[in-house]
Amino acid sequence: MNLERTPLLTDLYELTMLQTYYEHGMTEEAVFELFMRGSPKRGFFIAAGLDQGLEWLEQLRFKAHELEWMQQTGLFTQAFVDRMADFRFTGDVMALPEGTVFFAEEPLLQIIAPLPEAQLIESRLMNILHYQTLIASKAARCVIAAGDTPVIDFGMRRAHGGEAGTWAARACYLAGFSATATCLGSARYDIPPTGTMAHAFILAHDSEMEAFERFARSHPDNVVLLIDTYDVERGARRVVEVARRLAGDGISVHGVRIDSGDLAANARLTRAILDEGGLTDTRIIVSGGLDEHRIETLLASGAPIDGVGVGSNVDTSADVPFLDSAYKLHYFRDKPRGKHSRGKTDLPGRKQVFRRLSDDGELQGDTIGLFDEKVSGSPLLEPVMQQGQRLGGADLTSLEAARSRCQNGLANLPAGLRDLQSPAAFKPELSQGLEALRERLAREAERGEV
Amino acid sequence: MNLERTPLLTDLYELTMLQTYYEHGMTEEAVFELFMRGSPKRGFFIAAGLDQGLEWLEQLRFKAHELEWMQQTGLFTQAFVDRMADFRFTGDVMALPEGTVFFAEEPLLQIIAPLPEAQLIESRLMNILHYQTLIASKAARCVIAAGDTPVIDFGMRRAHGGEAGTWAARACYLAGFSATATCLGSARYDIPPTGTMAHAFILAHDSEMEAFERFARSHPDNVVLLIDTYDVERGARRVVEVARRLAGDGISVHGVRIDSGDLAANARLTRAILDEGGLTDTRIIVSGGLDEHRIETLLASGAPIDGVGVGSNVDTSADVPFLDSAYKLHYFRDKPRGKHSRGKTDLPGRKQVFRRLSDDGELQGDTIGLFDEKVSGSPLLEPVMQQGQRLGGADLTSLEAARSRCQNGLANLPAGLRDLQSPAAFKPELSQGLEALRERLAREAERGEV
Numbered sequence: 011m012n013l014e015r016t017p018l019l020t021d022l023y024e025l026t027m028l029q030t031y032y033e034h035g036m037t038e039e040a041v042f043e044l045f046m047r048g049s050p051k052r053g054f055f056i057a058a059g060l061d062q063g064l065e066w067l068e069q070l071r072f073k074a075h076e077l078e079w080m081q082q083t084g085l086f087t088q089a090f091v092d093r094m095a096d097f098r099f100t101g102d103v104m105a106l107p108e109g110t111v112f113f114a115e116e117p118l119l120q121i122i123a124p125l126p127e128a129q130l131i132e133s134r135l136m137n138i139l140h141y142q143t144l145i146a147s148k149a150a151r152c153v154i155a156a157g158d159t160p161v162i163d164f165g166m167r168r169a170h171g172g173e174a175g176t177w178a179a180r181a182c183y184l185a186g187f188s189a190t191a192t193c194l195g196s197a198r199y200d201i202p203p204t205g206t207m208a209h210a211f212i213l214a215h216d217s218e219m220e221a222f223e224r225f226a227r228s229h230p231d232n233v234v235l236l237i238d239t240y241d242v243e244r245g246a247r248r249v250v251e252v253a254r255r256l257a258g259d260g261i262s263v264h265g266v267r268i269d270s271g272d273l274a275a276n277a278r279l280t281r282a283i284l285d286e287g288g289l290t291d292t293r294i295i296v297s298g299g300l301d302e303h304r305i306e307t308l309l310a311s312g313a314p315i316d317g318v319g320v321g322s323n324v325d326t327s328a329d330v331p332f333l334d335s336a337y338k339l340h341y342f343r344d345k346p347r348g349k350h351s352r353g354k355t356d357l358p359g360r361k362q363v364f365r366r367l368s369d370d371g372e373l374q375g376d377t378i379g380l381f382d383e384k385v386s387g388s389p390l391l392e393p394v395m396q397q398g399q400r401l402g403g404a405d406l407t408s409l410e411a412a413r414s415r416c417q418n419g420l421a422n423l424p425a426g427l428r429d430l431q432s433p434a435a436f437k438p439e440l441s442q443g444l445e446a447l448r449e450r451l452a453r454e455a456e457r458g459e460v
Numbered sequence: 461m462n463l464e465r466t467p468l469l470t471d472l473y474e475l476t477m478l479q480t481y482y483e484h485g486m487t488e489e490a491v492f493e494l495f496m497r498g499s500p501k502r503g504f505f506i507a508a509g510l511d512q513g514l515e516w517l518e519q520l521r522f523k524a525h526e527l528e529w530m531q532q533t534g535l536f537t538q539a540f541v542d543r544m545a546d547f548r549f550t551g552d553v554m555a556l557p558e559g560t561v562f563f564a565e566e567p568l569l570q571i572i573a574p575l576p577e578a579q580l581i582e583s584r585l586m587n588i589l590h591y592q593t594l595i596a597s598k599a600a601r602c603v604i605a606a607g608d609t610p611v612i613d614f615g616m617r618r619a620h621g622g623e624a625g626t627w628a629a630r631a632c633y634l635a636g637f638s639a640t641a642t643c644l645g646s647a648r649y650d651i652p653p654t655g656t657m658a659h660a661f662i663l664a665h666d667s668e669m670e671a672f673e674r675f676a677r678s679h680p681d682n683v684v685l686l687i688d689t690y691d692v693e694r695g696a697r698r699v700v701e702v703a704r705r706l707a708g709d710g711i712s713v714h715g716v717r718i719d720s721g722d723l724a725a726n727a728r729l730t731r732a733i734l735d736e737g738g739l740t741d742t743r744i745i746v747s748g749g750l751d752e753h754r755i756e757t758l759l760a761s762g763a764p765i766d767g768v769g770v771g772s773n774v775d776t777s778a779d780v781p782f783l784d785s786a787y788k789l790h791y792f793r794d795k796p797r798g799k800h801s802r803g804k805t806d807l808p809g810r811k812q813v814f815r816r817l818s819d820d821g822e823l824q825g826d827t828i829g830l831f832d833e834k835v836s837g838s839p840l841l842e843p844v845m846q847q848g849q850r851l852g853g854a855d856l857t858s859l860e861a862a863r864s865r866c867q868n869g870l871a872n873l874p875a876g877l878r879d880l881q882s883p884a885a886f887k888p889e890l891s892q893g894l895e896a897l898r899e900r901l902a903r904e905a906e907r908g909e910v
Contacts, residue, residue, distance in 0.1 A: 011644060011647065011648070013463060013464055013622050013623060013626065013644070014463055014622065016644060018643040018644045018647055019616070019622045019625065019626065019642070019643070019644045020616075020642075020643055020644075021614070021616060021617070021641040021642065021643070021655055022641050022642075022643055022646070022653045022654060022655030023641065023655035023656055023657055023658055024655075024658075025643070025655075026655060026656050026657065026675075026678075026679055026682065027656075027657050027658065027660070027661045027675075029678055029679070030661070030674050030675050030678040030679070031664070033674075033678055034674055036664060040664065042660070076647075079643070079647045083646075083653060084681075085653070085679070085681075085682060125664055129658075129660060129661075132617070132658070132660075133616055133617045134622070136617040136618070137616060137617050137618070137619065137621065137622055137625055138621075138622075140617065140618050141618075141619075141620050141621050144620075164471070166469070166470075166471060166583055166587060167471070167582070167583045167586040167587050167590065167785075168586070168587070168590055168591075168782040168783075168785060169587065169591075169620065170591045170594075170619065170620035170621065170623075170624035170776065171587065171588075171591050171620065171621055171622075171623030171624040171626075171627055172463050172464065172469045172584070172587055172588075172621075172623050173463060173620075173621030173622050173623040173624070174620035174621040174623070174624055175469065175587055176463065176469070176621075177621055191471040191472050191473065192469070192470075192471065192472075193468040193469070193470055193471070193472055193475070193529070194461060194463070194466060194468045194469045194470075196472070196533075197461065197468055197526075197529045198461070203472045203533060203535070204472060205471055205472030205473035205474075205475075205476060206473055206476050207473055207476065207477055208473055208474075208477065208579075208582070209788075209789075209799050210477070210492070210579060210582075210788065210789040211477045211480070211579075213788075213789045213792070213797045213798070213799065214481070214486060214490065214575060214789055214792050214797070224480050224483075224484055225476075225477075225480050228476075228479055228480040228483050229476055229479070229480070229535070231534075231535075232476065232535060239799055240799075240800065240905050241905075322781075322782040326620065326776070326781040326782050327781070328781045328782065331772075331776040331777070331778045331781040332618045332772040332776050332778065333618075335617075335618060338659075338660065338663075339659075339660040339663045339664055342663070342664050347663045347664070348663070349659050349663065349689055349690075350690065455690050455691075
């Protein structure tokens with residue numbers, strides 16, 4: 011079973027529910043919405059993962075061995091298993107284009123499809139969009155912290171599995187990173203690859219000097235030397251020495267990387283040694299346990315840093331390792347629906363997000379309204395799939411377009427929302443129609459009419 | 461490129477280093493070790509992921525389109541790209557069998573292979589073993605908290621990608637969970653599947669009663685009803701009512717699930733209603749934001765809970781979303797090696813872990829020693845691959861064997877290490893030989909002899 015394609019990458023309950031839906035002819039159109047509840051540590055989210063979600067929907071099929079597995083569980087009727095052989099996703103999808111800045115409670119994805127189809131896809135769609143949105147939202151914070159300093163993704167090894175490592179490369183690039191160390195991410199999504207050497211490379215040589223020189227002669231166009239294996243100061247002096255030896259052959263040292271210790275102090279020390287040695291163009295890259303807060307502090311200290319590499323903290327979104335994502339049924343059989351247990355807000359009905367910008371493009375406010383309600387602002391959810399077929403040109407599907415959209419969205423965020431320590435709480439308004447509907451459904455639920 | 465098989469699921473620097481190694485004939489045997497540095501929130505780790513790691517090593521090949529990608533980056537010589545067409549992993553591997561309890565600094569995996577082979581595999585091997593070990597270690601804490609109460613895995617949707625969701629099912633089962641909701645995890649690893657219905661199922665019906673009854677008649681052997689969509693008390697009373705209607709047809713309600721609110725109070729309320737209605741055998745399953753601490757508190761309160769479902773907190777190991785894992789060169793060209801920057805311990809040389817147990821099997825102490833040193837205790841690292849071929853029978857490779865090993869290891873942990881709030885710090889001892897070697901290498905590094 012192909013991990014990236016199989017319909018069995020789902021929760022069992024999707025299948026048990028489907029059997030009952032089919033038995034009772036519950037196949038009319040339903041509307042489900044995917045959204046995130048608020049997170050105090052995130053002022054905003056960045057929509058990401060749609061391309062992979064739609065790709066998965068388009069190819070969704072139960073193959074023979076997948077049907078066999080269903081059968082051998084003993085949990086399903088033969089009629090249901092047989093029926094799943096013909097399962098296709100034939101619905102419509104509306105979504106926030108990738109790279110869109112969005113907020114809690116705003117639908118990121120809206121599925122309009124026969125109930126069983128819209129139900130089955132819940133687990134994997136969330137698995138795809140939740141992770142990439144989580145990482146793009148974290149990575150965007152690093153980009154804000156870094157300003158003009160390039161940020162690169164080193165995180166694959168401790169990302170949660172290979173799909174996460176590959177998607178993290180994509181989500182980080184979408185959010186504004188400049189490159190990734192992950193070859194598969196680079197190969198699949200056409201992201202600039204980056205990387206030179208690990209400490210093991212230095213340790214495998216009998217001397218640091220020999221390691222530096224060999225690497226430079228082997229990769230004359232990509233000379234970034236790791237200088238903290240033994241001692242940063244000694245490492246930096248050796249870089250100056252090796253640069254002299256290489257100069258005769260027209261090879262220059264493009265950069266050095268420092269991966270441990272007090273990065274600001276080490277960068278200053280290194281800059282002084284390099285400058286004194288005439289290597290004023292040699293850039294200093296730092297890495298090692300970085301996140302948006304450490305990047306902010308490092309750069310605010312004025313340390314001479316020309317690039318930052320981030321890894322585990324970003325690829326696992328370590329301070330917020332998951333978002334409170336939800337995929338909820340909001341419309342079925344001509345009736346708006348929603349869960350109304352005490353304490354948990356749920357916004358019923360098929361909705362749209364309306365955004366208001368100032369004349370110079372700054373975000374002023376969002377309103378969540380009913381889908382066909384008249385609300386001021388531009389609607390954000392766009393059609394991206396019709397009857398199971400993807401729509402849209404490059405503007406909807408290209409990663410570069412998503413990256414520009416994100417860059418633009420970040421630039422137009424009010425300052426309070428860009429704050430990394432305690433982001434302002436931004437609450438989309440609810441339209442009159444939506445408020446009225448929610449109250450009506452809540453009353454019905456309280457009275458036990460459902 | 462197949463995500464699960466491609467050699468391009470690696471960091472670019474592995475490839476740039478390899479080119480230089482080959483150019484200088486640096487192909488002698490090297491020893492790399494994978495280990496975890498300490499984490500204050502984890503008293504112990506559970507080894508997991510070896511099976512997938514070895515599977516990946518056995519099939520490792522660069523295919524035509526992967527070589528093409530390397531070529532078109534412009535970063536490599538043609539000679540190197542051509543050479544990679546014949547790349548195979550031909551080395552030996554020693555490892556802690558899956559399910560082994562282990563501690564900080566103890567090698568979990570030891571690779572003995574020509575330097576370029578041992579280097580290339582770093583990123584993906586860590587990606588595989590780090591994640592499964594992370595999750596098995598977190599899941600084992602839930603198992604300790606739950607005692608005899610079964611724990612099930614619901615976490616795929618917010619796991620970081622599909623590979624993580626699938627491996628989490630495996631790592632949780634290895635650690636003692638009883639089932640998973642993730643179909644692919646069940647199908648691939650033969651783990652009992654579990655699941656019945658989501659809130660959407662209830663919402664799609666015009667009444668909760670109708671939803672309950674339809675589900676029960678559709679799945680008469682798997683009747684677990686979700687009772688908190690509107691109101692737990694009303695939900696529980698409806699279960700009693702529907703059970704009466706079903707009894708005539710020989711269908712019984714096996715369980716109910718509560719997914720929100722004060723779970724302990726809701727479980728008590730529900731138990732009383734079910735018992736009063738004669739449903740004394742109907743089990744109560746709770747879920748919703750659970751982790752080991754909440755499980756411990758819930759069960760300590762005496763709430764009548766028969767099973768717990770955990771999700772995002774476990775599948776992302778939310779309190780510790782990554783471990784400080786390292787893969788280091790410790791031996792090459794007849795010389796022990798290790799990084800010796802100030803402040804960071806690194807244990808050089810090829811090593812073995814020796815464990816001492818009391819007569820009744822309780823863990824007494826571990827010693828990390830040199831591989832061929834005489835140290836008291838049983839050696840834990842076992843040969844699992846020779847010249848690129850996997851070794852060992854079912855005891856080394858079966859998930860059930862790993863699960864028993866873990867269960868046994870947890871049972872034999874001293875109480876302080878099982879403590880979930882503030883686990884005792886367990887430090888493996890270092891052998892005399894290892895201490896002496898480390899001091900010698902540190903002195904050499906200080907003197908700048910490398």
